[in-house]
Amino acid sequence: VQPEATLCLLREAPPARRIGIKGKAAAALLESRGIAVPDRPNSWLPCGVDASDDGRLLRLGFGEYLLECDTVSAAPTPLRAALGAAPADAYLLLRDDRSFLLQGDAAATLLAEVCNVDFGALDPAARPVVLTLMAGVAVSVIREAAGSARAQSGFRIWCDPSFGHYLWSVLRGVVEAGGGSVQKIIGEHNEVPT
């Protein structure tokens, strides 16, 4: 009666351009660059700074955002440059998070082994951002549905980079024990041991 574990793919998200924006004028800055801003905290919207971008803007608080654009061209525009000079009350912040993508029918079931949030109940259409603890580590999680040609359905998980190795090990153990497979893509400085 219990759900069977099916194939899951766990890997680091492709090297991404990622930046944090904080401050009272953060939303105005983003909107001035043509980026739609989620209307409520703890939600997200797909976006990009280039026409070819496949990215996402997470609203983490009243005046706090995480902008991430997947690398799709050989010379992607650095986000800091793309956003230009920040006005007063908007601050561009370094975000070097580790990020993982967990895919497959059993993804929510496997996440239940490391987190008490019922990810299976998340409504992808509502685009919630879940800020919670996963295996003891603070993470941000979204459920991304397959939308555009490049977007991959699954759960995107961000954590502090210093916890990256630990969380990777935990998730890998859970996925492999559940019969899933593990694929990793190591970025320039993404230290993920075998």
Add this chain to the structure above:
Amino acid sequence: MMYRLAPVEGEWLDRDRPLDFTFEGEALRGYDGDTLSSALAGAGIMTMARSFKYHRARGLYSAAAHDANNLFQSGATPNLRGDSLPLRAGITFEAVNTMGGLRRDRGRWIERLAAFLPVGFYYKAAIGRRLFPRFERVVRRLSGLGRVQFDDVHVATAKRYASCDVAVIGSGIAGMNAALAAAANANVTLLEETPRLGGSGLWARAAEPDRCALARELAARVLQHPRITVITSACAVGYYSDHLIAVAETQRLTKLRARAVVIATGAIEQPAIFANNDLPGVLLASAAQRLVYRHAVAPGRRVCVLAGNRDGLEAALDMQTLGIEVALIIDLRPSPADDAELCAALRRADVRLVRDCTALAAVADARGCLTAIELAQPVGRLRIACDALLLSVGWMPTLQLALQAGATTTYDLDLQQLVPLQLPAGLFIAGRANGCYATAAKALDGSQAGSAAARHALRIEPSGERLADTANRSPGARSLADPYLIDADAAAPSGKSFVDLDEDLTANDLRNAMQEGFDSVELLKRYSTVGMGPSQGKLSNMNAARLLAARRDRGLGQLGLTTARPPYQPVSLALLAGRGFTPERRSSLDTLHDDRGAVWMPAGNWRRPEYYRRAGSTRAQCIEDEVLAVRNGVGIIDVGTLGKIEVRGPDAATLLERVYTGRYADMKNGSTRYALMLDDSGTVIDDGVVARIGAAHFYFTTTTSGSATVYRELLRQVAEQRYDCVLHNLTGHLAALNVAGPRARELLQVCTAADLTAAAFPYLAARQAQVLGEDALLLRVGFVGELGYEIHLPHAPSRKLWTALLEAGASVGVRPFGVEAQRILRLEKAHLIVGQDTDGLTNPFEANAGWAVRMDKPWFTGQRSLRILQQRGPRQQLVGFELATPNPYLKECHLVIDRDAIGGRITSIARSPTLQRQVGLALVSPALATLGSTLQLRGDDRRLTPATVVATPFYDPQQLRQRMPTELSSAA
């Protein structure tokens, strides 16, 4: 003797899949669908275990893991519960707690010493006695159950979280009706301890065949229902706040969060107390019913039934229907009112029944198994030959989980059992656990509870704390618990009458405990250990309470209950441990440290290099070499673990002024300043360095272990004070290296075009510069007491920089140094480590950090307390000391002894390679803090070693080394 029956309709066995197994060296055969216990019983094994204390022969008793008789060891796995563990092919197992095997157990002689092992034996004979240590070793060797093998392979079992609207615990008729009713609107999770749904409906059949059909029909509906998730072989073992239920499954532990819960866990049949009531062959009637209908195993060839209620008669009819000879039904009741039809059915089957009769003793054969029972009738004694005695004298509702949830109970005189009284919000109890015994009543009770639970879960009709529903209870209609305490000790003094089979406690033991004054349920439990065995009193608490009630001439409802605590059933430690979730942080340079031979140590939740191993050098030599490299040349250390926080906005300086003791509003751009953080009581809780990057932009460091706490506190302050600034925790996002030593500038200059001269970059300055072409922040600080630069930069360039510095510095002997060397270097300078050189009461004046406190500021956290503390004077004082004669046994936290009293403690101690002597810091009472006074330090060797209080810093007291020569000359 037990034996396997011909196939029984609805049995759980797959007769096409026989399974071979080995028990106590004997090759046996069972079937797929057997438990370990039923397989043994089916193979004719009567004696399956030895008891805990007296090593008496024990057999199958409840067939539901409600007793601890059937615990087995298989390989390295101890205490397998035979009643519930499925048989698997090839398994080899044996009884626990034997000396030389089950049959030839040498521990049997212990029973002969029973007269010398009275209740409370440990208290009376052991505590405080001189020979206790020797005695304890003997007792520990003799007692215990399974053998733990510490070198066994660790198996990481899974834990998982789950959630639902309504959790239903128990899948009997009440539970399944509750699930179906709740599932009309809500998502339901149904938990069942056994592999199949149905509960007692599947094994109490003959008297009411429709009940079994109903159970099967309900099970089919439940399994097909899209809103019901069924988890079988899953025992709810703990109930925690907000309806969090711990569920022990075969290979994992589930933490199930529900909005509402229905407990439909039925009732546990209770044993009778009479002489030798523990013999193999004596078992609960419900156990016999489980055996015959689930596993097609007859409890014996000629059985007797001791009945205190209608259920006993039903069990007899079940046995007779399956062709098992029922020699006699011994009915304790003088004249039951509602059993006429059942009695007629038994008469038609030629089953003999005697009334108003009591069992006196069970009689054992040469193997120690039941061969006859002796009865007391109004007309005299009677001896009946039988090889199985089925006990059905009463029930105890399974309310342990409800009690853990906060429910209260009362004793119902009609039902002669405990029933729920007051229930917390969101908890519902149905079925026999709620005192409903008739099938229709159970079904109705379950449906009503399920519907109410769904309404509560979905907030349609949320209920608060309330009284339990009593409408469906059926006093007098069915299985009453027997109100008589069957206790024939006096009439048959030759045998032991056991109350607690787990702990080998007899009725006489409990009487003696009461006689000694332990005559409340809690005291009786603690003194006698009744109910403290693996089955946690499921079969003993009620009878112990009845004995107590009889002695005190009180009703059971007046005695109260012992506290019900998780787990309800034994849980393996492997399940509890699960996967280890111990977050560990690693710096961006982690793998590069490995390349250099790092020996790791934990620092907060980081792993950091303690030192770097070198071929042919000991740990001490490696650390000493690292220290000397910094003092005489140059060294680099990864300080990326420091807390790194950025604050931006108009109120940034105001925030720092509030949370730190120093002044920051007057800092010039490009400068740094020491920062000390206190809590409201004035205790030092963290420190670091603040750098001013711009007018409204500061960057500061915290201790390695304090970054998260400090960040949270600052966020709180920003929110509370409505400051116009934003905080960003860069701790994990930025790397940091410290290049330190007389040749630090020379080395760093290789990697940057920035002007590092003293004029351009003086001591305590901060500069933004390009290092290896990447943006970096440079701080000129001197924690280790030498010329030094902290370089803060992103992860990717940090790895390049580390490698480049080591390569470029090879010619001048650069060495990476670890945490141990850093600790010694800073100790030579007497630089404080918060949390090591301070404790939970140390204020800055006591830690010699008063210079960092600006009491003339309008306000900072802890200021008011400091004013009071200043007036009171120091409670302790941090002092430096040195030893004329080194003592390697002295370590941090060892005591300072002052005239036979504790005068303080060592906070830091090390041999200084630079000074060639042992130095340290200690928090001591003010009377001992005078320069030149002698401290008596007591180390691991227990002797007192004198040390002299000296001025600090020990090294470079003029503070010349952090500065460059040009800075010194200009200062002069």
